[in-house]
Amino acid sequence: MDDEDLIPLSALQHYLYCPRQCALIHLEQQWAENRQTAEGRLLHQRADIPHAERRGGVRTMTAMPLLSLELGVTGQADVVEFHRGDAGERAFPVEYKRGRPKAHRADEVQLCAQALCLEAMLGTPVETGALFYGQTRRRKDVAFDPELRDLTLRTIAETRAMIRARKTPSARYEAKRCDACSLLDLCQPRLFERNSVGRWLQRQLNEEED
Structure with missing residues (x-):
């Protein structure tokens, strides 16, 4: 797949939240900042700096590049933890979000797409991850079950179709x-x-x- 056909992982979250928002950002290259986006940018500052460290049995990488040519998506993970176990290291993606957990599944789809990229890159299953919300200062564990994986794959397909059509809803x-x-x-x-x-x-x- 050509680089121009690769969909940013962030576009999936934008699309599921609002297809028109996704088109304005990723087709029309429009952007504006408000208090919420500024808070989100500040929350990501540390995670956006590439870094690796090991503490105990956990190896942590920030700003890790992600890619799945089969799915045609690319981006980066805020944090990927590699937990050591009997079967080797297990990848555990963590996405930082401002605010609190939401009723819709846009954040979960973005995180699941990161897991699919990690599976393609590492050749091992990625079964769980977490969303860290700045307002609650807590993690919300996310299981990448068949329902979420199916929703993520459908969102990738619908986002690609909209971008290829180059039509803003x-x-x-x-x-x-x-x-x-x-x-x-x-x-x-x-x-x-x-x-x-x-x-x-x-x-x-x-x-x-x-």
């Missing part, structure tokens, strides 16, 4: 999702929604007059 305003998005002013979902309703009403009036 229409805006649809949802307060809980949109108001926290740093691209709110660029996306203008409420304006788009009002215009869509206005056009629909106008069509109805025109049909009644005919």
Whole structure:
């Protein structure tokens, strides 16, 4: 697979959260920062510096490059821990996120995609990982079960299809999702929604007059 066909791992999280957000970032190269993204950037600062260390039976690597040519995805893991056991070292990816655990599975899909890359690179199963949330300062363990793996593979396929089509989805305003998005002013979902309703009403009036 050519480099230009490789999908960034971060795009999967963006797509599952909001396909339009994903397109604005990865197709239109648009970006804006708000308090949430600034906090997330600060949380990642240490993990974004490549480093390796060993403590006890755990070898830890930060900013580890990841790649799966079969799946066509690439990126880097914030942290990968290698736990020593009877069968050798076991990879355990850890992704840093601001805030707290969410109802949707976008963060879990991004982490699972990292695990799939590690499996391709290392040739060994990666069964679990963790999401570390800055607001709770705790890890949330994630099992890469068949359901999550299937969702991750479907998200990869849908994200690739959208990027290849080079078409940005229409805006649809949802307060809980949109108001926290740093691209709110660029996306203008409420304006788009009002215009869509206005056009629909106008069509109805025109049909009644005919």
